[in-house]
Amino acid sequence: MPLGSFARPLPGCRTLTTNDGALAALQQWGPASANRDTAMLGFVTIPVTAFEQNATLIWCEETREAAWVDPGGSPERLLAAARERKLELRQILLTHGHLDHVGAARELADMAEIPIIGPGEADRFWLEQLPMQARMFGTAEVKAFLPDRWLHEGDQVQVGRQLLDVYHCPGHTPGHVIFHHAPSQLALVGDVLFAGSIGRTDFPRGNHRDLLDSIAAKLWPLGSETRFIPGHGPMSTFGEERRSNPFVADQVLGGR
Ligand SMILES: [Zn+2]
Numbered sequence: 001m002p003l004g005s006f007a008r009p010l011p012g013c014r015t016l017t018t019n020d021g022a023l024a025a026l027q028q029w030g031p032a033s034a035n036r037d038t039a040m041l042g043f044v045t046i047p048v049t050a051f052e053q054n055a056t057l058i059w060c061e062e063t064r065e066a067a068w069v070d071p072g073g074s075p076e077r078l079l080a081a082a083r084e085r086k087l088e089l090r091q092i093l094l095t096h097g098h099l100d101h102v103g104a105a106r107e108l109a110d111m112a113e114i115p116i117i118g119p120g121e122a123d124r125f126w127l128e129q130l131p132m133q134a135r136m137f138g139t140a141e142v143k144a145f146l147p148d149r150w151l152h153e154g155d156q157v158q159v160g161r162q163l164l165d166v167y168h169c170p171g172h173t174p175g176h177v178i179f180h181h182a183p184s185q186l187a188l189v190g191d192v193l194f195a196g197s198i199g200r201t202d203f204p205r206g207n208h209r210d211l212l213d214s215i216a217a218k219l220w221p222l223g224s225e226t227r228f229i230p231g232h233g234p235m236s237t238f239g240e241e242r243r244s245n246p247f248v249a250d251q252v253l254g255g256r
Contacts (some may be wrong), residue, residue: 003189041162041184046081046231048073049139051100056188056229057088058181060160067159069093069179069188070231073139075104079111093157094118095190096176097126099133099142101231106145113124115148117157120168123175125205137229151177171211172199180222187228187238193219195236198247 006094049072057078059066066087071078077116082089089112092105096119108114126133127146132144151157153168157179164179172191179188190198193215201208219228224239242250 041159041181041186043186043229044085046074046078046153047102047232048078048246049100049103050137051053051098052232054229054231054233057081057085057087058159058162058164058188059085060162064088065090065160067091067093067157069094070101070190071094071104071108072100073103075111078104078108084114089254090114090159091157092116093179093188094147095178095188095192095231096173097123097130098135098173098191099130099139102127102130103134103139105143106143112114114183116145117147117149118151118166119147119177120170120175121150122170122205123173125177126173126175150175157158169214169218171201171207171209171214173203174207174210175213178218182222185226187219187222187226189219189228189230191246192232193228193241193245194230194232195234195241196245197233198245199231212248212253213242216253 040061041058042061043056043058045054047053048055053070053072055071055078056069057066058069064087066082067246068078071092091114092109094102094105094116105116128144130142130144151166155166156163157166162181164181167178169176169178169192176188176190176192178192199211201211219238222238224242226238227235229235241248
């Protein structure tokens with residue numbers, strides 16, 4: 001499907017809300033804040049691209065093997081961030097096919113000689129149309145690529161000795177997946193859910209009902225204590241969003 005149906009340039013993939021100013025003020029955790037309080041799975045997020053996409057490096061604290069999740073841009077910087085931490089970069093994981101999440105994936109994979117894993121195959125059209133996405137957003141040329149492996153509901157990806165569960169969460173894009181590390185109650189949700197908002201669904205093959213279903217049926221069962229790293233903006237917990245998110249709080253979804 002052509003991408004000409006975009007109504008306006010991407011302000012990011014987040015559905016805008018009236019309190020965006022307040023949210024922006026909360027984004028004090030970039031550009032390279034680290035969190036080491038999970039003993040088994042380390043992570044650091046570095047916002048990349050003009051859309052401040054949260055490229056996230058995750059690693060096994062035991063083996064020091066690592067993966068970049070959604071490397072949207074600045075491949076040299078991302079490679080250096082892994083090397084500075086003396087991590088062995090083994091793979092790239094993708095949540096969905098939007099340019100700001102995958103723009104540096106091919107280059108980084110070639111530089112580090114590592115595979116690209118994900119997203120779901122329903123996002124093939126987004127990856128095949130990367131050159132058009134780049135033209136639309138006025139970024140440097142990005143070549144189309146396909147991953148070494150598509151992901152499906154129920155798959156697991158392994159980073160060192162750590163296993164992350166894969167859930168298919170369509171709505172923002174049809175092939176969107178999220179990663180969940182159960183032992184540390186941490187999820188990487190891409191553009192499905194944000195602190196105070198949800199992913200946009202006005203793109204080709206976006207579907208608002210699917211997105212709400214993904215959030216309620218796939219994310220909420222992972223537990224209210226679960227922290228999540230969204231594709232843009234600050235971290236939150238599923239419990240906090242169930243209390244206060246204007247789109248998917250229990251009070252809102254209960255009335256659907
Ligand atoms: Zn997106």
